[in-house]
Amino acid sequence: DTGVSQNPRHKITKRGQNVTFRCDPISEHNRLYWYRQTLGQGPEFLTYFQNEAQLEKSRLLSDRFSAERPKGSFSTLEIQRTEQGDSAMYLCASSLGASPYGYTFGSGTRLTVV
Amino acid sequence: AQTVTQSQPEMSVQEAETVTLSCTYDTSESDYYLFWYKQPPSRQMILVIRQEAYKQQNATENRFSVNFQKAAKSFSLKISDSQLGDAAMYFCAYRRQETSGSRLTFGEGTQLTVNP
Numbered sequence: 001d002t003g004v005s006q007n008p009r010h011k012i013t014k015r016g017q018n019v020t021f022r023c024d025p026i027s028e029h030n031r032l033y034w035y036r037q038t039l040g041q042g043p044e045f046l047t048y049f050q051n052e053a054q055l056e057k058s059r060l061l062s063d064r065f066s067a068e069r070p071k072g073s074f075s076t077l078e079i080q081r082t083e084q085g086d087s088a089m090y091l092c093a094s095s096l097g098a099s100p101y102g103y104t105f106g107s108g109t110r111l112t113v114v
Numbered sequence: 115a116q117t118v119t120q121s122q123p124e125m126s127v128q129e130a131e132t133v134t135l136s137c138t139y140d141t142s143e144s145d146y147y148l149f150w151y152k153q154p155p156s157r158q159m160i161l162v163i164r165q166e167a168y169k170q171q172n173a174t175e176n177r178f179s180v181n182f183q184k185a186a187k188s189f190s191l192k193i194s195d196s197q198l199g200d201a202a203m204y205f206c207a208y209r210r211q212e213t214s215g216s217r218l219t220f221g222e223g224t225q226l227t228v229n230p
Contacts, residue, residue: 033217091159100147100211101161102151105160
């Protein structure tokens, strides 16, 4: 197992376009989290899944954002009608339950909306 | 809501010296976890050290140790014998101790520079 994998590493898109990111967690981890990190700031929670169920969503996750984890394995985060304010690093992390050891993070997808 | 504050946007240290990064947090919970994560330019967040709030003993991991002051809601990170590879952004993070929700709340980060 090579850890949490995120694709693509970078994405440049025009304002108004839709984008989709993928996260492959560590295989035995049942929890998967999405965070957004803007330049010079700490990551902010967006949403998390336990298996295929989306259990919590932040107010940051507007109607233009949707996340899925259809089979409890990989997850996708889609942003519709992108805006310049969506430019950020999108981080995925996974854990085995409410692990006291925190999460394992991926390297993130950097989105630039032009 | 829980908040985490890192009041030092930037810190620098000479190689082989010791540096302390500060973190304070606000919570009404009595049981929780605190973490320090390192984010190098490669971007992947790496867990450095963790502390359970119910433990009075400060956590240590090799050259990394914490000073956990529960009453003061303070959680500082000490890096001893600093190495060039320690240069990174460091984030303090808080998590409630519960089985249903487990979001991490992060501070703003401290950029650490290690000078040779």
